[in-house]
Amino acid sequence: MKDFAAQDENFELRVRESFSRQNLMKTIGANLTKVLPGEVEISLGFRDDLTQQHGFIHAGIVATLADTACGYAAFSLMAADAAVLTVEYKINLLSPAVGESVIAHGKVTKPGRTLTVCSGDVFAVKGGDKKMVATMIATMMSIRDREGLAG
Amino acid sequence: MKDFAAQDENFELRVRESFSRQNLMKTIGANLTKVLPGEVEISLGFRDDLTQQHGFIHAGIVATLADTACGYAAFSLMAADAAVLTVEYKINLLSPAVGESVIAHGKVTKPGRTLTVCSGDVFAVKGGDKKMVATMIATMMSIRDREGLAG
Amino acid sequence: MKDFAAQDENFELRVRESFSRQNLMKTIGANLTKVLPGEVEISLGFRDDLTQQHGFIHAGIVATLADTACGYAAFSLMAADAAVLTVEYKINLLSPAVGESVIAHGKVTKPGRTLTVCSGDVFAVKGGDKKMVATMIATMMSIRDREGLAG
Amino acid sequence: MKDFAAQDENFELRVRESFSRQNLMKTIGANLTKVLPGEVEISLGFRDDLTQQHGFIHAGIVATLADTACGYAAFSLMAADAAVLTVEYKINLLSPAVGESVIAHGKVTKPGRTLTVCSGDVFAVKGGDKKMVATMIATMMSIRDREGLAG
Numbered sequence: 001m002k003d004f005a006a007q008d009e010n011f012e013l014r015v016r017e018s019f020s021r022q023n024l025m026k027t028i029g030a031n032l033t034k035v036l037p038g039e040v041e042i043s044l045g046f047r048d049d050l051t052q053q054h055g056f057i058h059a060g061i062v063a064t065l066a067d068t069a070c071g072y073a074a075f076s077l078m079a080a081d082a083a084v085l086t087v088e089y090k091i092n093l094l095s096p097a098v099g100e101s102v103i104a105h106g107k108v109t110k111p112g113r114t115l116t117v118c119s120g121d122v123f124a125v126k127g128g129d130k131k132m133v134a135t136m137i138a139t140m141m142s143i144r145d146r147e148g149l150a151g
Numbered sequence: 152m153k154d155f156a157a158q159d160e161n162f163e164l165r166v167r168e169s170f171s172r173q174n175l176m177k178t179i180g181a182n183l184t185k186v187l188p189g190e191v192e193i194s195l196g197f198r199d200d201l202t203q204q205h206g207f208i209h210a211g212i213v214a215t216l217a218d219t220a221c222g223y224a225a226f227s228l229m230a231a232d233a234a235v236l237t238v239e240y241k242i243n244l245l246s247p248a249v250g251e252s253v254i255a256h257g258k259v260t261k262p263g264r265t266l267t268v269c270s271g272d273v274f275a276v277k278g279g280d281k282k283m284v285a286t287m288i289a290t291m292m293s294i295r296d297r298e299g300l301a302g
Numbered sequence: 303m304k305d306f307a308a309q310d311e312n313f314e315l316r317v318r319e320s321f322s323r324q325n326l327m328k329t330i331g332a333n334l335t336k337v338l339p340g341e342v343e344i345s346l347g348f349r350d351d352l353t354q355q356h357g358f359i360h361a362g363i364v365a366t367l368a369d370t371a372c373g374y375a376a377f378s379l380m381a382a383d384a385a386v387l388t389v390e391y392k393i394n395l396l397s398p399a400v401g402e403s404v405i406a407h408g409k410v411t412k413p414g415r416t417l418t419v420c421s422g423d424v425f426a427v428k429g430g431d432k433k434m435v436a437t438m439i440a441t442m443m444s445i446r447d448r449e450g451l452a453g
Numbered sequence: 454m455k456d457f458a459a460q461d462e463n464f465e466l467r468v469r470e471s472f473s474r475q476n477l478m479k480t481i482g483a484n485l486t487k488v489l490p491g492e493v494e495i496s497l498g499f500r501d502d503l504t505q506q507h508g509f510i511h512a513g514i515v516a517t518l519a520d521t522a523c524g525y526a527a528f529s530l531m532a533a534d535a536a537v538l539t540v541e542y543k544i545n546l547l548s549p550a551v552g553e554s555v556i557a558h559g560k561v562t563k564p565g566r567t568l569t570v571c572s573g574d575v576f577a578v579k580g581g582d583k584k585m586v587a588t589m590i591a592t593m594m595s596i597r598d599r600e601g602l603a604g
Contacts, residue, residue, distance in 0.1 A: 018204045019204075021204040022202070022203050022204050022209065023199060023200050023201065023202045023203075024200070024201050024202060024203060024209040024211065024212065026200070027200040027201065048174060049174050049175070049177070049178040050174065050175050050178065051173070051174045051175060052173050052174075052175060053169045053170075053172040053173050054234070058173065058175040058215065059215075059218055059237045060175065060211060060212070060214060060215025060216075060218055060219065061175065061211070061215070063211060063214050063215070063218070063240075064209065064210075064211025064212070064214070064215065065211075067210055067211050067214070068211065083205070085244070085247075086210045086244050087243065087244065087389075087417060087441060088241065088242060088243040088244065088390065088419075088439075088441055089214075089241070089242060090239065090240070090241035090242075090392050090543035090590060091239060091240060091241075092238065092239040092562075092563075092570045092590055092592060093236070093237050093238065093239065094562070094563040094570060095563075109545075109547070109585075109588055110545075110547040110548075110585070110588075114416060114443075115389060115443070117390075117545045117547060117588065119588070132562075132563070135562055135563075135570065135572070135590060136590075137390075137543060137545055137588060137589075137590055139389060139390055139441065139545060141416075141417070238540075238568060238592060239541065239570075239590075239592055241392035241439060241543050243411075243412075243419045243439055243441060245411070245412040245419060246412075260394075260396070260434075260437055261394075261396040261397075261434070261437075265567060265594075266540060266594070268394045268396060268437065268541075270437070283411075283412070286411055286412075286419065286421070286439060287439075288392060288394055288437060288438075288439055288541075290394060290540060290541055290592065292567075292568070320506045321506075323506040324504070324505050324506050324511065325501060325502050325503065325504045325505075326502070326503050326504060326505060326511040326513065326514065328502070329502045329503060350476060351476050351477070351479070351480045352476065352477050352480065353475070353476045353477060354475050354476075354477060355471045355472075355474040355475050356536070360475065360477040360517065361517075361520055361539045362477065362513060362514070362516060362517025362518075362520050362521065363477065363513070363517070365513060365516050365517070365520070365542075366511065366512075366513025366514070366516070366517065367513075369512055369513055369516070370513065385507070387546070388512045388546050389545065389546065390543065390544060390545040390546065391516075391543070391544060392541065392542070392543035392544075393541060393542060393543075394540065394541040395538070395539050395540065395541065
């Protein structure tokens, strides 16, 4: 995994500001816990209102966290005037997401002018143990010419 | 697309009962609007607290609906004592999910004893128009021997 | 599935000419059997030198055919001066590819200026029966400004 | 990435024997260059008869190598009497595969009794430089009860 350099020195501010406008992140109680060039981490405390029928955190929430971490990992390397959209992703659910909290890591695999490919891993933290519960590959797009899209 | 026959005549009851235990579906206000053998539809009214930074329904919610519709489409064809888990899925976001509501269709492509492959399409409804906003392929697993998993 | 209109009236010629330059297609003996706007079919007779360890056509060949059919389905709707590249795809192998021949259908789901999303289905033909053996979602990219890439 | 222990001490022999029965690997000239528990590497010298229309190694071949490396990485951890089949995979093509050779690494992310999830990375080697050209997540299945499938 290479280290990347951000082209916009205000990348962290830009990521945090955009994240704060994602209403869904507030609704589910997700927090941005790391912002580096090409690498973002999002954490979520376990909540019973986010579960599926067996009491695990719903795969949809696990994927949402990974997708968002990947999106902002890509966004952190984009130009200051770019917006980011998810083109597509694929996720494998490896183990049930149970425990006290869930942490999603998103990292850029290959940055690009238009498309950025990222990988995401999600971990469940239970009693001090950290277990990988999901793995993702995501394709993100930089949008620079569409009005109404900021960040 | 073939028609499938359910091996459990109570498949609809079983799907509805399991769906009702998905706390996340209550939290986001999703409704089960169609249950046929191998085919399930889930609807969601637009809600500002489920948006991403540009005001669209978050890709994670779009994916959650498609994943859940695919999961129950698979579950509808499973044995009465089986539980269903998502192995993996891949989703392409085709257009921003804007409008009054979002509808996710999940259909079984290939049922199997252990694995069932499904396709999911998500539509945004705006002023009477229905526009496809996402497409998914998902792999679901039938679990019959793990205690503590029901439905 | 909508019908699409080609923006380049010579789309079929362009597709056939590009296909003929794919050495791999010659190597494996694949044929372009249908070219419509947004829809392409590729066929391959069973060959023992393309099998995996159980004597089925190798998943890699099944995927190659679906990827190529999707790529040309996308390419058929692109501008006359565009080249096409595969961004990514996901494929589920549903059944072993056994029989006399394999047919891959690629269809455009959503065309776009930069990205085109396609779906691909692969069928094995055996004794008159046609069985679906794989299903794919693929993302294709239109490249218009990179020298050295034609078609 | 954890290290894994093989449950069958003859895992390398089993992998090499199965690989040698993959006719497609002979046809394209691929070689098994590393076999460890949960990790397999396959190499291929550049060949003009495996190219797509721009002279790059065809994405289908890149994917075939990654799929096969992932499949044998999974197989190396399986029981002595198991066969392996690819359930599905997703691949992103990051850069054109040009150069003297292509190397595919497959590694197990999460082994399982029925399903094993793997990641695959493909590199192109050109003039001493090694460049990542593709990344994959794959789901493999252990088959133990179907007659006619060995290895």
